[in-house]
Amino acid sequence: LIGPRAKRRHVRSLTGDFPEVDEKGQEKWPRGDEKSWKAALRDIHAEVPEITKSVVTHVQTSLGRAPYNIDDFGAYQAAALSVRDNLIVNWNATQVEYTRKSPKRAYYLSLEFLMGRTLSNALLNLGLLDNYSSSLSSLGFGLEDVLVQERDAALGNGGLGRLAACYLDSSATQELPVWGYGLRYKYGIFQQLIKSDDGTQLEAPDPWLDHQNPWELPRLDVTYEVRFYGHAQRWGEESTGRATWSGGQEVLAVAYDVMIPGYGTKSTNNLRLWESKPKRGFDLQSFNAGNYERAVEASNSAACNHILGKELRLKQQYFWTAASLADMMRRFKNLEKPISEFAEYNAIQLNDTHPTLAIVELMRILLDDEELSWDSAWSIVTNTFFFTNHTVLPEALEKWSVPLMEHLLPRHMQIIFDIVTVEKKFPGDRDRLSRLSLIEEGFPKQVRMANLAVVGSKKVNGVAELHSDLVKKNLFPDFVEFYGKSKFGNVTNGITPRRWLDQCNPALSALITDTLKLDRVTAGRTVKHQNKERLALFVERQLGVKVDANAMFDVQIKRLHEYKRQTLNILGVIHRYLLIKNMTPEEREKVVKKVVFFAGKACPCMCVPFLLTIRLIVNVARVINSDLDTNKYLSLFFLPDYSVSLAEILIPASDISQHISTAGTEASGTSNMKFCLNGGLLVGTVDGANIEIAEEVGEDNVFFFGHLTPDVEDLRYQHTYHPIPVEQKCPALAHVLDTVSSGIFGGDGVYEPLLNTVRQGDFYILTDDFDAYIRSLEMVDEAYADRAEWIKKSIRTTAKMGKFSSDRAIQDYAQEYWNIESIKL
Amino acid sequence: LIGPRAKRRHVRSLTGDFPEVDEKGQEKWPRGDEKSWKAALRDIHAEVPEITKSVVTHVQTSLGRAPYNIDDFGAYQAAALSVRDNLIVNWNATQVEYTRKSPKRAYYLSLEFLMGRTLSNALLNLGLLDNYSSSLSSLGFGLEDVLVQERDAALGNGGLGRLAACYLDSSATQELPVWGYGLRYKYGIFQQLIKSDDGTQLEAPDPWLDHQNPWELPRLDVTYEVRFYGHAQRWGEESTGRATWSGGQEVLAVAYDVMIPGYGTKSTNNLRLWESKPKRGFDLQSFNAGNYERAVEASNSAACNHILGKELRLKQQYFWTAASLADMMRRFKNLEKPISEFAEYNAIQLNDTHPTLAIVELMRILLDDEELSWDSAWSIVTNTFFFTNHTVLPEALEKWSVPLMEHLLPRHMQIIFDIVTVEKKFPGDRDRLSRLSLIEEGFPKQVRMANLAVVGSKKVNGVAELHSDLVKKNLFPDFVEFYGKSKFGNVTNGITPRRWLDQCNPALSALITDTLKLDRVTAGRTVKHQNKERLALFVERQLGVKVDANAMFDVQIKRLHEYKRQTLNILGVIHRYLLIKNMTPEEREKVVKKVVFFAGKACPCMCVPFLLTIRLIVNVARVINSDLDTNKYLSLFFLPDYSVSLAEILIPASDISQHISTAGTEASGTSNMKFCLNGGLLVGTVDGANIEIAEEVGEDNVFFFGHLTPDVEDLRYQHTYHPIPVEQKCPALAHVLDTVSSGIFGGDGVYEPLLNTVRQGDFYILTDDFDAYIRSLEMVDEAYADRAEWIKKSIRTTAKMGKFSSDRAIQDYAQEYWNIESIKL
Ligand SMILES: Cc1ncc(COP(=O)(O)O)c(C=O)c1O
Ligand SMILES: Cc1ncc(COP(=O)(O)O)c(C=O)c1O
Incomplete structure (x- = not known):
């Protein structure tokens, strides 16, 4: 009935089959009664009653439950299964079309x-957010509560x-x-x-x-x-x-x-x-x-x-x-x-x-x-x-x-x-x-x-302009000479605006669409504030601590890596803490209130001294968050188990974010783009895609600091052959290091191995960049004081991020590299 | 919304929850809009169009396929998933009811x-065999082809x-x-x-x-x-x-x-x-x-x-x-x-x-x-x-x-x-x-x-009358003395007539229901013949050999175990082969044609000599099936990978089956009941449930042979202390053993370890039972010659098997042991 035995495996299982065609080029109905099949075939379920029916069917059958033993997680599973059915229908149609063409x-x-x-993203892409929301609500569930069940x-x-x-x-x-x-x-x-x-x-x-x-x-x-x-x-x-x-x-x-x-x-x-x-x-x-x-x-x-x-x-x-x-x-x-x-x-x-x-x-x-x-x-x-x-x-x-x-x-x-x-x-x-x-x-x-x-x-590319240059100059110069420059290109990374704007920041997304109707500054401020309150609530639930959403939110979230210099950031936080601690109450009143967030996983295989950074952050947080003199002005959180979902909460809530890798080490970065797309400003080194972001939004809308890539080599040479003690080169940093050594964040010299990576060798040039880094944070404080201007910067930043859409990046690959074309369904 | 946190786990997942009840004893609707829920809830799908719809939905979604890449296996999967949905609905209702009561x-x-x-059994129990058959047929599939896809x-x-x-x-x-x-x-x-x-x-x-x-x-x-x-x-x-x-x-x-x-x-x-x-x-x-x-x-x-x-x-x-x-x-x-x-x-x-x-x-x-x-x-x-x-x-x-x-x-x-x-x-x-x-x-x-x-x-039972006696006498006499006899009982095993008659032998099942309308002997003969032809076709597909459905089908299928004495059977087959081989062509014409089937897995850990039995069967089969002098009269098959499904094909097709354990070793046996229920007669020892089967159907409808349980002890004693050489005790068997030793079924003495278990020690008393065994097979031949009488025996046997329904056995347990009662839904 279904053709020769040898073909069986194929017929049975693999994607992208398509019907056989008769002599006249007409597709043949493969088997059974065409009318019965067609009456039973379904398309995607998009209307509320159909959606409700399909969710409830999954509750009853796939989960084997009844209305009285479904909680939010069960509702998530049933909704997910019902969305999955829709995805599969489209997916099958797409694969068949590819095979056909x-x-x-x-x-x-x-x-x-x-x-x-996946659930929120799939609903967004399918255009079914509202209808699922109505359907779930009629079943007694809130869409938001359901979405967060997913791991x-x-x-x-x-x-x-x-x-x-x-x-x-x-x-x-x-x-x-x-x-x-x-x-x-x-x-x-x-x-x-x-x-x-x-x-x-x-x-x-x-x-x-x-x-x-x-x-x-x-x-x-x-x-x-x-x-x-x-x-x-x-x-x-x-x-x-x-x-x-x-x-x-x-x-x-x-x-x-x-x-x-x-x-x-x-x-x-x-x-x-x-x-x-x-x-x-x-x-x-x-x-x-x-x-x-x-x-x-x-x-x-x-x-x-x-x-x-x-x-x-x-x-x-x-x-x-x-x-x-x-x-x-x-x-x-x-x-x-x-x-x-x-x-x-x-x-x-x-x-x-x-x-x-x-x-x-x-x-x-x-x-x-x-x-x-x-x-x-x-x-x-x-x-x-x-x-x-x-x-x-x-x-x-x-x-x-x-x-x-x-x-x-x-x-x-x-x-x-x-x-x-x-x-x-x-x-x-x-x-x-x-x-x-x-x-x-x-x-x-x-x-x-x-x-x-x-x-x-056939072709090789780096992931940002600077990086693609370094690839040619430092990594493969012989190959460039041999094959010619045209084998080497650049495709600056991109991010999808669906997840990183529409989904994680729907209010801002709506604002952009409705731009003409609204007072942008007020509205922009409101959106940001709501996002900050959402984060504050999240932190309160996770860590049991109240967070002041009126303070500046300063965020560094990414893998822990020595070159990404989370250490520079935490040493800067300590520096700020010591300053505030030394102030009179009146002076403190003038300080810009700030909450610093860190998140990131450290590969446990990483070199042990650097692994101490998380430990330092957590213990500094414990000390400064409970210091009644200062904790109104500065607090600090390490949010465990960094993930895409956590990024989706943190990024829309940031006023400023840090991308402070040693120049020449970060290939591109993509979280920098995400923060900017969500109207957060950027403190960063002249590295990776930071450079192109500044080109788009204007240098005065980013806070750059630090030595440039060509200098780094020389600085490292000096560190090795003409070392200058940190006390001499950067007294402010030396003071911070000594404070850590003194044991107020945990005694017994546990941090010495980490501090020594800065005091000796300092491969990632913290001693060289520290003062500039602190200065740039001061400039952030000043800029933040003028809140209206800050919001304008923020809106300007969002508006200029078009280049960093992954749609553009994929078009680059499709046209310049792969040579493929769109297939319309 | 759904109660205190600590209860969450329970609400979410476990079977048998039921709705909360308000002060007036009314069940409360747990959440959401009762009307929306109820409009979406489903019961089992029993009508053909619903069934078709649900099968096709599973094709599209659960399998992610299209009508043009579904084969029999895909159709099995989709049908199974759709039946599963029905089962879950009933299952949930049952569990809720248990909790309620x-x-x-x-x-x-x-x-x-x-x-x-499971598929065929579930359809039978749900009463949906016909409707699924129609539905599948409208989709281009035959129910039988689909059912056999299941492993x-x-x-x-x-x-x-x-x-x-x-x-x-x-x-x-x-x-x-x-x-x-x-x-x-x-x-x-x-x-x-x-x-x-x-x-x-x-x-x-x-x-x-x-x-x-x-x-x-x-x-x-x-x-x-x-x-x-x-x-x-x-x-x-x-x-x-x-x-x-x-x-x-x-x-x-x-x-x-x-x-x-x-x-x-x-x-x-x-x-x-x-x-x-x-x-x-x-x-x-x-x-x-x-x-x-x-x-x-x-x-x-x-x-x-x-x-x-x-x-x-x-x-x-x-x-x-x-x-x-x-x-x-x-x-x-x-x-x-x-x-x-x-x-x-x-x-x-x-x-x-x-x-x-x-x-x-x-x-x-x-x-x-x-x-x-x-x-x-x-x-x-x-x-x-x-x-x-x-x-x-x-x-x-x-x-x-x-x-x-x-x-x-x-x-x-x-x-x-x-x-x-x-x-x-x-x-x-x-x-x-x-x-x-x-x-x-x-x-x-x-x-x-x-x-x-x-x-x-509280209570202990054996699984057949004889066995329960031995449990008391040989295994736990001290306990019987101490606790009293009433702690020890018997529940003779049973088999479910759904799988072992209705499902594996629908024609016979129908015949029993319609008994008055038909000529029983002719119809019985037809049914048996059809079942034999089905088996013949199966063997031809599996092993590529044609089988004569007019011959007597003699079946022994069960785990390979020394006590079950498959060795006795294969030695008996060789004996028959040698007899026929020595006959003139005219004499051969008078022989009852016979096909012998074996199936069974041997635990690879079993003692090595006995493991040779499969090897002997397979090699004897090779020799006698290709012996042109005799293969019209006697052939032999070992069907690999014995399973319930294989049993379902073999059992309805047997004329005679063998249950020939050394007396006192087989606790009950259940395949003996299955064969008899399907109108196959039984050659057996006076052991296990064979005894009770004979009580039900009458001694003249079974073929008993061999020493009785009380003798076995003595015989073993004699084997050890007064051994008599097999040549003297049982020349026919000795001849068979010598023939095997001679190498016609494979040389190099590979079977000697197996043969020596018979020649020396003979724990399972093959030498004592062999002659009686051969005689009983001769009686089978004689009885089979009178085909009408044979069919009557067969029908009588089927009719008398009521006692061996597992429904009776479970009622024994429920009433005499567990003290539980039925719950009506
Ligand atoms: C979970 C997660 N990890 C890592 C990254 C990359 O971060 P970066 O570009 O800062 O290295 C992102 C981007 O936002 C992310 O969402
Ligand atoms: C697959 C399978 N194995 C084992 C048995 C038990 O067989 P016996 O009672 O002959 O030991 C049965 C019963 O028919 C069976 O179906």
């Missing part, structure tokens, strides 16, 4: 997707992962055929808790899957086998470079599809996440002893390299790239085009070096399975891949030891060596390539993944 | 539930687990408030494959959860913590026997609920299965290394003790009993009755000794948590539990080493010792109890679980 597609490979909450999908660490999420939103909104590929980490990154007695960070596995996840469609029969270990045996003539890889261990990759709705369009893209699963064998004994499960930790955790262990991390990377490529290859083969046209139908974007093995894996497939010649294969590969670099910090550049690669991925190591050798074999220009060195000498030798990514890609 | 409940604790397929839930090894499943069906059908408690094994038991080259059995993990399981409702927030290891610290006065158990390791038990619909009633009971899950901690490093997962293999596998390892098996037993008791205790506490009334509201049936720890766990809760006195606690316990013994084979009686118990469950070991000591302390009668010995001396000491189960239960 077979356009060139782009694939975004990212080890992290920091999606945050974030935190499949990543920070900016890089959130960027991937914004790009998916923009791709769908612009109806571009883009899929994401990632890993379905069972335990996300970690949940951060702060030990109340000493302020240290505790890390627990993230329980995001403790309740069922309504936002994914498990596709348990979309599976691929992925091999590890074993051995590679060359065959055929040497010049073909072919081999067979066999033996070792195989695991299964199973697909979970996450629907990505566009805003105001039916277009709904796919994010396919892989879960690892044991492959069944016949060793029941060892299987029952649990060994079976142990083979496959590849998709468990999004934690960083050091925590995972190197081998597990490399396994993770290969597992994900191999499954993704196998899936793309299957989809391409369905088109029945010659393999030589692969790059005409597929663009693959590498989000940082994590997916670089995809380059080698595609070579392996083309050489060993498709039996192409080396040159044809290499030409396909180098026309398919695009590489985004995200860092210039040397310690963050990925390298894998050659012995580990040889052990885990023997065939891939062969191919990497072949890339080096083949290039060497050729005379002339190619000869140079050997200098471009994919392999770093040493014990052990290491594969430089960034270099491999450059060599194997 | 708060009757005494019974809990059936079984380590195995061999449920088989059995094989959460068990054999009869004991299937019995539990039949009992659940009967409880729901009779509207009795009975829940089952078991484990959700991730990999069921194992999938059996037969290696084609040498006929050995391979075992692969059972992939029953490879696709999502529509028949369960995950209740991810119904969780309990279960502790292992740690230490027990006594406190309070010594006589109280109290202690605190702390430290060690904790895991979570998570509930998965399986709906058990009754036949022709809305009543839908619950089978709650526990899955083990790690408890989150803060050791991210070891967690990421996968250690986290390794802690919890407790719910992985239903394999037997030897495979799992002793510690894991004990963990499994405790995990399951502790979670189940915690759940019952919570439910009981909701009634707000004094704890002293626990036994008035709860009866707990122990299905064999596997859940015996529940006795100790309830003592622990009552002593340590509820702080009852020892005597009050013990009195509650011994009025709550009921124990079913399933075996008299000494090697199958569970024992746990005291050091292992002390290590894994230190508090429980204390309590077991206390049970012994407390009893000893008392003078007079109780003094005797020490002879009843819960602890077996030796190195190491062992806890006798069966004895503990007897001591801690």
Whole structure:
């Protein structure tokens, strides 16, 4: 009935099938009675009664509950399931349309997707916020109470992962055929808790899957086998470079599809996440002893390299790239085009070096399975891949030891060596390539993944103007010389205005739309104040402390990293505290009241001295928040477990935010854009996207300070070879450091290792920037005093943020890099 | 809105909540607009258009597919999900009613539930077979094709687990408030494959959860913590026997609920299965290394003790009993009755000794948590539990080493010792109890679980008349003397006629209903023939061999066990083969044509010689099926991967089936009842339920042979002390054994270890029974020659099987043991 046996698997399970067509080009009804099918098929449920019916049906069936045992969380689950049904309907229609039209597609490979909450976003994009709100209200629930029940999908660490999420939103909104590929980490990154007695960070596995996840469609029969270990045996003539890889261990990759709705369009893209699963064998004994499960930790955790262990991390990377490529290859083969046209139908974007093995894996497939010649294969590969670099910090550049690669991925190591050798074999220009060195000498030798990514890609980009320059100048100068400048570009990061304005700040969003009707300054002030009160309420509920929403809210929220200089900020807070403490009550009256917020997770693998920063913040907060002399004027909060949802509360409430990385270290930053879009001003260094933000909003609307990128090298040289004691160079800072040493924030010298990173070496030039930093904060105080002018700055800032929409960024990629076009449904 | 915080967990998740009641006793509408809710609430969907709509909705949403990528498996999934919705609606109504009425409940604790397929059974019980058939047909699918897509839930090894499943069906059908408690094994038991080259059995993990399981409702927030290891610290006065158990390791038990619909009633009971899950901690490093997962293999596998390892098996037993008791205790506490009334509201049936720890766990809760006195606690316990013994084979009686118990469950070991000591302390009668010995001396000491189960239960039963006698006489004579006979009873096993007649043999079922209208003999013959043809077709599809449906079908299907004597059967087949082979073609013409079927899994831990039986069967089959002289008259098949579904095809197709255990070894058997219910006759020993079947249908309708139970002891004594060589005792058998040794079924003496179990020692008295066995098969041949008489026997047999309905058995338990009553919805 349904065609030959061999096709069965396909018919059954994979996305993007479409009906067969008869001789006249008419689609045939596949089976059964067309009328019965059509009478039963549904479209999305958009009207209130339908919505109510579908929510209640999920209460009864999917949850197995009755009206009298549903609380807010149950209502969230039922509403989510009913929205999911709508998403799936659109998603299916989109995938069928892609298959029908077979356009060139782009694939975004990212080890992290920091999606945050989905329900509110899906309702916004589907245009169903109001109707769901009415429906839930008739069932006795408030939409807001229901939305906050959702736990974030935190499949990543920070900016890089959130960027991937914004790009998916923009791709769908612009109806571009883009899929994401990632890993379905069972335990996300970690949940951060702060030990109340000493302020240290505790890390627990993230329980995001403790309740069922309504936002994914498990596709348990979309599976691929992925091999590890074993051995590679060359065959055929040497010049073909072919081999067979066999033996070792195989695991299964199973697909979970996450629907990505566009805003105001039916277009709904796919994010396919892989879960690892044991492959069944016949060793029941060892299987029952649990060994079976142990083979496959590849998709468990999004934690960083050091925590995972190197081998597990490399396994993770290969597992994900191999499954993704196998899936793309299957989809391409369905088109029945010659393999030589692969790059005409597929663009693959590498989000940082994590997916670089995809380059080698595609070579392996083309050489060993498709039996192409080396040159044809290499030409396909180098026309398919695009590489985004995200860092210039040397310690963050990925390298894998050659012995580990040889052990885990023997065939891939062969191919990497072949890339080096083949290039060497050729005379002339190619000869140079050997200098471009994919392999770093040493014990052990290491594969430089960034270099491999450059060599194997068609284009390479950085993520902000300054950063893209540094990529060319500092990171890959030889490659620029060899390949020419045109291989290297810039795409400044962007953020999606749906989540980061409409959703997190609906009042401001409405204000912009209604701009002509209102007094902008008063209205702007009201909106900001409401957002601050929402945050104050949140903090009160979380930490049990009242917060004064009339004070200036100063926010620094991002991963804890030495280069991001949360330490500079907390030392500045202490400085301010000491000043106020020394004032007379009358003087204090004149001080601008301020509440400082921090949030951010620190990777537990990070160097121990720096880890003390959270501890310092928490303990400083304890002291100053309970100091009755000063706490009216200055208070401080560390909000645990930073997440997208927390950002959505903090960002709209900020008057000022801090982006104070050492110049030349932050590739772009995206939270800076989010704050500005929400009318918060910015204190920052001349770094990353701060520079372009200032270009857009005007220098007088940002508070810049600190040494510039070209100076940093010199300063570090001086720190090493001509060190000046901090007491001499920056007495104010020295005083702060001494105060910390004195023990008022905790004794026993616990902070000395952290303080010493500033006193000695000072790689991140805190001693050089401190005075300027304090001065810039004083300027913030002055500006804030003129509240009307401040609000104008704020509104001007919001208005000028158009450039930083991820819609623009995705258009850059689509046109300049991937060469893909929108598909209208 | 929804009451105090502390109640939240409960409101959210657990089954059996019911609405609050106002002062006038009226149920209050809990929240929202009553009209909106009521307009949206659904009942079961029973009409064809509703059914079609719900199936198609699941195709679109739950599966995310379109009409053009649905095949039979997809149709199964969608239909199953739509039936599930109906089941949940009924199930919820049932649970609410139980809570409303708060009757005494019974809990059936079984380590195995061999449920088989669910879709067909659910449709039968809901009365929706015809309407689903019409609906599917309008969508282009045949119901039969769809039903066979389902993979059995094989959460068990054999009869004991299937019995539990039949009992659940009967409880729901009779509207009795009975829940089952078991484990959700991730990999069921194992999938059996037969290696084609040498006929050995391979075992692969059972992939029953490879696709999502529509028949369960995950209740991810119904969780309990279960502790292992740690230490027990006594406190309070010594006589109280109290202690605190702390430290060690904790895991979570998570509930998965399986709906058990009754036949022709809305009543839908619950089978709650526990899955083990790690408890989150803060050791991210070891967690990421996968250690986290390794802690919890407790719910992985239903394999037997030897495979799992002793510690894991004990963990499994405790995990399951502790979670189940915690759940019952919570439910009981909701009634707000004094704890002293626990036994008035709860009866707990122990299905064999596997859940015996529940006795100790309830003592622990009552002593340590509820702080009852020892005597009050013990009195509650011994009025709550009921124990079913399933075996008299000494090697199958569970024992746990005291050091292992002390290590894994230190508090429980204390309590077991206390049970012994407390009893000893008392003078007079109780003094005797020490002879009843819960602890077996030796190195190491062992806890006798069966004895503990007897001591801690109100009543004890065997599962057939003969077996219940042996339980009293051979197993627990001291206990009978001490407690009196009335503590020991019999409940002969039963089978559910829904699955084992209506569902697997609808034609026969219809025939019984329409009995007056038809010529019974002709119709009976037709039905049997059709069933044989269905089996023949199945075998042809599976093994690619044509089977002659006009031959006599002789079936032995059950776990491979030495005591079940599949070896006797295969040796008998060889004997028949040799006879036929020696005949002239004319003589052969007179032989009754016969096809012999075997199926059954062998636990890979079983003693190696016996494991050769499968290999012998497979290799004999290869030889005789390709012997052109004889294969018209005798052929042989081993059908791999025995399961409930396979039984449902084989049983209705059998003319004769074999139940030939050594007398006194098979507790009851239930497949014997199934064959007879389906009009198959029985060759058997005077053992287990065979005896009662013969009582019902009359001795002339069964083919009995072999030595009786009282003889067996003597025969074994003779085998050891006065052995007679098999050549002398049973020349026919000796000839068969020599033929096997000669190598025609595989050389190199591979079968010698198996043959030697017969030649030497012969514990299962094959040498004593062989001649009688062959004679009884000759009588079968003779009887089969008179086909009309045979059919009459067959119809008479079916008609007399009323006693063996599990409805009768469950009524015995409900009335004589549990003291529970039906609840009408
Ligand atoms: C949860 C989360 N983490 C990290 C980031 C990136 O922050 P930044 O650009 O400041 O590094 C963002 C952006 O707002 C975010 O929402
Ligand atoms: C799958 C399965 N296993 C085991 C049994 C029990 O078989 P017996 O009573 O022959 O031991 C049955 C009963 O029919 C069954 O269906």
